[in-house]
Amino acid sequence: MIPEATVARLPVYLRALTALADRGIRTCSSEELATAAGVNSAKLRKDLSYLGSYGTRGVGYDVDYLRYQIAREIGVTQDWPVVIVGIGNLGHALANYSGFRSRGFRVVALLDADRSRHQEVVAGVAVRPFDDLEAIVHEHAVAIGVIATPAAAAQDVADRMVACGITSILNFAPAVLAVPDGVDVRKVDLSIELQILAYHEQRKAQVGQAAASVDGVDGLDGLDGAAGVGSGQLDGATIGVDK
Amino acid sequence: MIPEATVARLPVYLRALTALADRGIRTCSSEELATAAGVNSAKLRKDLSYLGSYGTRGVGYDVDYLRYQIAREIGVTQDWPVVIVGIGNLGHALANYSGFRSRGFRVVALLDADRSRHQEVVAGVAVRPFDDLEAIVHEHAVAIGVIATPAAAAQDVADRMVACGITSILNFAPAVLAVPDGVDVRKVDLSIELQILAYHEQRKAQVGQAAASVDGVDGLDGLDGAAGVGSGQLDGATIGVDK
DNA sequence: AGGAGCTTGTGAACGCGAGAACAAAATCTC
DNA sequence: GAGATTTTGTTCTCGCGTTCACAAGCTCCT
Incomplete structure (x- = not known):
């Protein structure tokens, strides 16, 4: 129903609206909200139009009302129990991440196959054996699992999760x-993001060099247009030198 | 030159090739590599064709050769110095992440504004005051910065980075x-990924409920087709119940 | 009340990416 | 060496997402 690209932006709008609300702003135009979210206003309006007509022409959007509508559409008005498997460095960080709790995600269990970690308590939650997965999933009706294990273990963990009835997986392991x-399945791969940046960085260097050697003009000609809103952040990197 | 969507997949192919090489495989077809990377073979071939003709018709691709070509194209054959700002839970995890080093990214400095952290040594690198940023960037010719601070500090950090000459930023803070x-700028937002999953999870529940209440048929009709390769992982979540 | 001035919501055009299908080229078989 | 077989590289078509442009609708002012 709602296009996937729009779904991916709704949480961004939600965050922007929360930020506006925190500043005491009660009403905003599509232009203001779009700026806060880092997109252009036409896209914002089209995205919101998939949810319904929650704005008022000539006025704008009621911040709290729109926030509630988006939250409801995404499903973050309800409570989502989540299990995290793999309590290494990243698992620790995830368990402690406050952004989960504040958006309706409750970490009900931390699991790790390594026995030496089973005494640990992270962010107020005890680390338990991986074999407890099924019991926990059934007890708390968990639908979402997070994999923060090494790549080698990821597929096994995923299989076990699926077998227990988990139907959404957020995968941080560098594995397909x-x-x-x-x-x-959604995946987040830290090193891939860096590699994408490296690619563009390399191109900038090449273009800059070529331009400098050919006519002495700096290849990065947009630097004076400072403070332009970071465009297109969701879709991918902004590319400084185009074409 | 190379489409953005392709650039985003090249690191995935690189990882898949490395996995194949580790298993001692010297040659592979586009079909095999595509499976390993979680894409379909037509897309893979098209992506690779942007780099040049590195395969042999009737035979396939030489794993090592293709791996080198992709690595060169992305730019990970060279060494990329990186600074990480914000050494909280996430910063710790990033500093310790081995996937960076193994792909040519070298963490040359960890910075934090919090004085109480300046004695710490994480992953063999000392945590230094944020004000050292400029000196470090110039000393090591750093082009890539990672922001792992709270959202409130992110824009300031970014501004300082840009002022020092950093031209690529990986942002983990939930801020535009x-x-x-x-x-x-590329951003990784952990809670956004979870929210996207929650949206689809909510829809599954609704559809399942509707189907069950209408005709008693389970809404998730694809579960028996187990072990189908996770399709379209890069582009977004796979949607179980379509239309 | 009526017009001026905004701002939303949407129809239409456009461009990019995905997938199918096929031609080109290499190897294998006999 | 010729045909069969395999697999790449590329062309073509289709669909989705983005952007533009404008009509519809609300408020404010006179």
Whole structure:
């Protein structure tokens, strides 16, 4: 129903609206909200139009009302129990991340296959054996699992999760997961993001060099247009030198 | 030159090739590599064709050769010095992440504004005051900065980075950054990914409920088609119930 | 009340990316 | 060496997402 690209931006709008609300702003135009969210206003309006007509022409959007509508649409008005598997450095960081709790995600269990970690308590939650997964998933009706294990273990963990009835997986391990239809997987790969930046960085260097050697003009001609809103952050990197 | 969507997949292919090489495989077809990378073979071939003709018809690709070509194109054959700002839980995890080093990213400095952290040594690198940023950037010719601070500090950090000459930023803070043209920003937002999963999870529940209440048929009809390769992982979540 | 001035919501055009299908080229078989 | 087989590289088509442009609708002012 709602395009995938729009779904991916709704949480950004939600965050921007929360920031506006925190500053005491009660009403905003699509232009203001778009700026706060880092997109252009046409896209914002089209995105919001998929949810319904929650704005008022000539006026704008009621911040709190729109915030509630988006939250409801995404599903963050309800409570989502989450299990995190793999309590290494990243697992620790995730368990402690306050942004989960504040958006309706409750970490009900931390699991790790390593026995030496089972005495640990992270962010107020005890680390338990991985084999407890099924019991926990059934007890708390967990639908979302987070994988923060090494790559080698990721597929096994995913298989076990699916077997227990988990239908959404957030994967931080640098591995491609095979899952049945009906199971959603999203992956976050830290090193891939850096590699994408490196690619553009390399191109900038090449272009800058070529331009400098050919006609002495700096290849990065946009630097004076400072403070332009970071455009297109969601879709990908902004590319300084185009074409 | 190379489409952005392709650039985003090249690191995935690189990882898949490395995995194949580790298993002693010298040659692979586009079909095999595509499976390993979680994409379909047509897309893979098209992506690779942007780099040049590095395969042999009727045979396939030489794993090592293709790996080198992709690495060169991305720019990970060279060494990229990186600074990480914000050594909280996430900063710790990033500093310790081995996937950076193994792909040519070298963490040359960890910076934090909090004085109480300046005695710390994380992953063999001392935590230094944020004000040392400029000296470090110039000394090591740093082009890539990682922001792992709270959201409130992110824009200030970004501004300082840009002022020092950093032209690529990986932002983990849940904030929209405004940067000049010519500076690339990529963002990773952990809670946004979870919210996207929550949205689809909510829809699954609704559809399942509707189907169950209408005709008693389970809404998730694809679960028996187990072990289908996780399709379209890069582009977004796979959606179990379509239309 | 009526017009001026905004701002939303949407129809239409456009461009990019995905996937299918096929031609080109290499190897293998006999 | 010729045909069969395999697999790449590329062309073409389709669909989605972005952006533009404008009509519809609300408020404010006179």
